[in-house]
Amino acid sequence: MYIIVAGGGAVGYNLTKLLLAQGHEVVLIEMDRTRAQRISDELGSVVIPQRADEGRWLLEAGVERADVVIAATGDDEDNLIICQLAELLALRNKVKKPRTIARVNHPRNEQFLRRLGVDATVNPTSMMLAMIEEELSTHPAVHLMTLRQAGIELMEFIIPGISPAVGRQLVDLQLPPGTAVPLILRGGETIRPTDGTVFAAEDTVIVLLAIDHEPVVRERLMGNVS
Amino acid sequence: MNVLVIGSGRFGSTIAVRLSQEGHDVVILDVSSESFERNLPADFRGRTVLGDGIDEDTLREAGIETAEAVAAAMHGDNHNLMVAQIAKVRFSVPRVVARCNDPVRAELYGGLGLAIICPSVLGAAAMYDAVMSDAHQRRDVANAIDQMLVR
Numbered sequence: 221m222y223i224i225v226a227g228g229g230a231v232g233y234n235l236t237k238l239l240l241a242q243g244h245e246v247v248l249i250e251m252d253r254t255r256a257q258r259i260s261d262e263l264g265s266v267v268i269p270q271r272a273d274e275g276r277w278l279l280e281a282g283v284e285r286a287d288v289v290i291a292a293t294g295d296d297e298d299n300l301i302i303c304q305l306a307e308l309l310a311l312r313n314k315v316k317k318p319r320t321i322a323r324v325n326h327p328r329n330e331q332f333l334r335r336l337g338v339d340a341t342v343n344p345t346s347m348m349l350a351m352i353e354e355e356l357s358t359h360p361a362v363h364l365m366t367l368r369q370a371g372i373e374l375m376e377f378i379i380p381g382i383s384p385a386v387g388r389q390l391v392d393l394q395l396p397p398g399t400a401v402p403l404i405l406r407g408g409e410t411i412r413p414t415d416g417t418v419f420a421a422e423d424t425v426i427v428l429l430a431i432d433h434e435p436v437v438r439e440r441l442m443g444n445v446s
Numbered sequence: 447m448n449v450l451v452i453g454s455g456r457f458g459s460t461i462a463v464r465l466s467q468e469g470h471d472v473v474i475l476d477v478s479s480e481s482f483e484r485n486l487p488a489d490f491r492g493r494t495v496l497g498d499g500i501d502e503d504t505l506r507e508a509g510i511e512t513a514e515a516v517a518a519a520m521h522g523d524n525h526n527l528m529v530a531q532i533a534k535v536r537f538s539v540p541r542v543v544a545r546c547n548d549p550v551r552a553e554l555y556g557g558l559g560l561a562i563i564c565p566s567v568l569g570a571a572a573m574y575d576a577v578m579s580d581a582h583q584r585r586d587v588a589n590a591i592d593q594m595l596v597r
Contacts, residue, residue, distance in 0.1 A: 273524055275550040297500055297528040301551070304527075308554040328502065336531055 224249065224286045224318075226272030226302045227293030228259055231323060231344075235292060237263060247281045272302050275309055283309055286318040296322075296329045303338045361438055364426070371431050372398075381421040383443040391415035393440045396433040402426055450475065450513040450539075452499040452529055453520035457545060457565070459485035461517055466492045473508045475499055499529045502536070515541040523548050530560050543595075552594065561595050568594075 221244050225232050228250030236248045240263060248263075249272035250256040256269035270277040272291070283289065289306040291299035303320035310317040324330045324343045333341050365374040379385055385393055390401060390413050404411040405424040411417060419425070419441075429437050447470045451462040454476035462474040463486065472492030476482060482494045497504030499520060510516065516533040518526035523546045530544035543561045546552040552564035571586040 273551070274548060275554065295524070297522070297524040300528050300531075301524040305551065305554065308557070312554070312557075326501075329500075332532070332536065335535065 221245070221287040222282065222285055223247075223288045223290065224272075224278070224281050224283060224306075226289070226291045226299075227323075228252070228255055228267065229292070229294060232290075232292035233259055235290065236266065240266070249277055249281055273298055273305065275305055278302070278305055278309060283318065284313055284315045288319045288321065291320070291322045293323070294325065296325055296333070299323055300329075300333050300336060300338065303333070304336065307337055361442065366431070368431075372428060373431050373434070375427050375429065375434070375437075377425045377427060377438070377441045379419055379421055379423045379425060380442060383419075383421070383441060385419045385441050385443075386421050388419060389415065390417045390419070393419075395427075395440060396430070396436050398430055399433060399437060400428040402428060447471070447514045448509065448512055449473070449515045449517065450505075450508055450510055450533075451517045451519060452476075452508075453518065453526075453545075454478075454481040454485055454494070455519070455521055456485055458517070458519035461519060462492055463487060463490060466490060473513075475504065475508045499525060500532065502532065505529075505532065505537070510537050510539065513537075513539050515539065516543070518542070518544040520545070523551055527551065527555055527560070530555075534560065556594060563594055564590075 223239055223244050223246045225236050225246060225248045228248050232248060236246050239246045246266055247268060248259065248266055249268045249270060250259065251271045253269045256267045260267045268277055268281055272278060283306050289303060291302040293299055299322040303322050306320055307317050319339045321340045321342065322333050322338045324333060324341045325345060327343055327346045330341045330343050362376040363373060364376055367373065401413050403426040404413050404417065406420060425441060427437060449465050449470050449472050451458050451472060451474045454474050458474060462472050466472040473495060474492055475495045475497060477498055479496055495504065495508040497507065510533060516539045518529040520526050526544040526546060530542050533539040533542045543563060546555065546562045546564055547566050549564055549567050552562045556562045568587060568590055571590040575586045
């Protein structure tokens with residue numbers, strides 16, 4: 221495939237290197253001349269030392285015959301405009317539109333960029349967040365309210381996928397006496413649980429319990445996490 | 447009219463001050479409070495909001511949901527083109543105008559239905575008119591504007 225990479229920072233540079241190693245034809249556009257020169261010295265004459273958000277350099281890079289344009293700079297607005305320019309230039313010159321991929325840094329921009337015509341977005345921030353959440357399988361348990369005099373508290377647990385509670389009925393969890401589960405939130409739905417209610421991963425469970433019972437309840441709902 | 451001006455450099459401030467003097471409700475947004483101090487007069491009656499123009503929360507705080515017009519007048523073309531699209535697509539602001547210095551980008555995005563003001567083309571047209579003042583009736587600037595705006 222013929223691929224244009226815009227932005228030769230850590231992401232764009234490594235991507236170019238990997239794509240070249242896989243046998244693709246790649247051109248990298250990097251506006252910092254020193255950086256562009258350094259990458260040229262290492263990877264050969266695959267670098268255009270210019271701004272990728274100016275149409276003429278995208279044309280010079282051969283955007284009209286590119287299969288894919290990857291905007292990998294550190295700024296969301298630059299990545300949006302680079303992808304849109306690639307599309308607009310193809311439209312103007314009546315050639316097939318390349319597939320556009322943008323690196324997005326602000327998670328909220330991801331959907332918006334796709335709405336504005338970017339074919340695919342990659343968001344390192346939310347990817348790292350998802351990985352961290354997976355690594356630290358301890359989903360939070362939140363203390364909503366403590367009635368200290370009565371010795372009881374209201375807590376919120378989010379059931380992790382690895383919890384032994386997943387797929388089991390409320391009654392089977394054998395929660396300590398006096399523990400009440402008044403509410404489960406699943407997706408947008410609210411459930412008033414009965415003994416036969418079956419737990420699912422990612423359920424948000426509201427529990428009223430004796431403060432002393434917290435460790436036991438936590439283990440039954442969340443699994444044996446430290 | 448409720449107008450939101452994004453970018454308080456010389457360009458944006460000039461627009462904001464004029465609209466405010468004419469009695470419009472103006473909000474001006476910038477990432478730096480220094481820009482406000484440097485470019486807005488002490489008696490400016492509009493509201494200033496500090497923040498990034500492509501951040502939706504900031505735009506909401508600046509009242510984009512009730513704005514009748516948005517002028518994206520920051521220094522960076524890409525910033526302006528993105529804000530203009532957020533204003534138009536996400537918030538359905540009736541009138542959106544963006545500043546774009548690069549003539550190529552200005553032309554391509556004009557084709558997308560955005561009203562783009564290209565200061566470099568306008569400045570060159572004005573210069574041309576001034577140079578050729580004996581031969582023409584100074585029509586170049588007007589023609590350039592006609593080509594830029596989607597009316």
